[in-house]
Amino acid sequence: MSQRNERSAQPELDGVNHWLIHHAACRAPESLSSRLEEEWLADLESRSSALSKLSFAVGCCWAAMVIVNDFPRSRVPAVSSAVAASSAATANSAAAASSVATARGLIVLADRNFGYFSLRPGTLFLIVGIHAALFCGVITTPLARARMATPTKAQNQVLSALPLEIEITDFLPGK
Amino acid sequence: MGKKETTVRISLQTLRVLEAFLENPTQKLAGAEVHQRCGIASGTLYPILLRLESAGWFVSQWESADPSSLGRPRRRLYRLTSTGLRRASEVFASFNRGVLA
Numbered sequence: 029m030s031q032r033n034e035r036s037a038q039p040e041l042d043g044v045n046h047w048l049i050h051h052a053a054c055r056a057p058e059s060l061s062s063r064l065e066e067e068w069l070a071d072l073e074s075r076s077s078a079l080s081k082l083s084f085a086v087g088c089c090w091a092a093m094v095i096v097n098d099f100p101r102s103r104v105p106a107v108s109s110a111v112a113a114s115s116a117a118t119a120n121s122a123a124a125a126s127s128v129a130t131a132r133g134l135i136v137l138a139d140r141n142f143g144y145f146s147l148r149p150g151t152l153f154l155i156v157g158i159h160a161a162l163f164c165g166v167i168t169t170p171l172a173r174a175r176m177a178t179p180t181k182a183q184n185q186v187l188s189a190l191p192l193e194i195e196i197t198d199f200l201p202g203k
Numbered sequence: 204m205g206k207k208e209t210t211v212r213i214s215l216q217t218l219r220v221l222e223a224f225l226e227n228p229t230q231k232l233a234g235a236e237v238h239q240r241c242g243i244a245s246g247t248l249y250p251i252l253l254r255l256e257s258a259g260w261f262v263s264q265w266e267s268a269d270p271s272s273l274g275r276p277r278r279r280l281y282r283l284t285s286t287g288l289r290r291a292s293e294v295f296a297s298f299n300r301g302v303l304a
Contacts, residue, residue, distance in 0.1 A: 060253075063279070064249070066276045066277060066279075067234065067249075067276075067278065067279040068234075068245075068249075069275075069276045070233070070235075070275055070276040070277055070278040070279070071233060071234045071235040071238075071245075071278065073275040073276075074233075074235035074239075075235075083244070083245075084245045086246075087244045087245030087246035087247075087248075088245055088246070088249070089246075090245075090246030091245055091246045091247075091248070091249040091250055094246070094247075094250040095249070095250050095253060098250060098253065098254060099253065099257065
C-alpha cells in the first residue's frame, strides 16, 4: 500500500526535484548556471530513493547560495572548457594544465579581492553592531532613570530673593 | 618561481573530498561518486568541488558518452591536477604531523 503511494507520488516528486534544481541553478552565477544544472540533474539520477533525491535537490539550493557567495562573477567554466580542450589535445601535458589552473586561480583571486565587503564580514559587523546597541541600551537606560529620579538644580533651588517676612494682614479682605 | 596559488580553506569536509581523490589520483570522479565515498551532502560537496577547481587543484570535464544513449544528462568528472596532488599531499602530511605531535 505504502509502496503504491510512493510510486504514484514519484513523478510529482521528480517534478519538484527538477524544479528545485532548475531554480537553484538559476540562482547560481550566470556563467555557471547551465553547467551546474546539467551536472546536478545527472547526479540526481544516481540517487535511488525519493527522499534521497529530494534531499539532494534541497542541498543543491543551498549549494547555489554558497556558490553565489564564493563566485560572484565566476569565470570557472570558460577556463574549464579551455582546460578540457587542452587536455583533449595534449592529454599528458600536466605542466600546461597547471599553468592554466594557476591563471584561473589568479582570475578568481582578483575577483575575490574586488568585492571587499562580502557576506561574512557583513554578518560579523551586524552581530557586533547589535551587541553594541544592546549593551548601550542596557547601560544607558538605568542611568537615564537615575537621572530622572534625582531633582535637577532648578527644582531644588533655594529662592532667597523672596521676602522672608510677609504681613498676613496685607492679604486680608477689607484692608 | 613567480607562481601564485590561491589559498583554499581546508575544512574537515574538504579533507574528506581530497581523501576520496587521493585513493587513486588518476581517476576521474563525478559528484555523485564523491558523495557515495564521503557521504557529504550536496549542499556542501559542490561548493567544495568548485572551490578546489577554481584554486587549480582539480580540473573538470564532461563525460564523453552521449547523453541520449545514456538516457540521462552528462556527468561532470573531476580529476586531481599535479598541483592539486602535491598540495593535497602536503595538507595531509602537515595534518598528520599536527595530530602526531
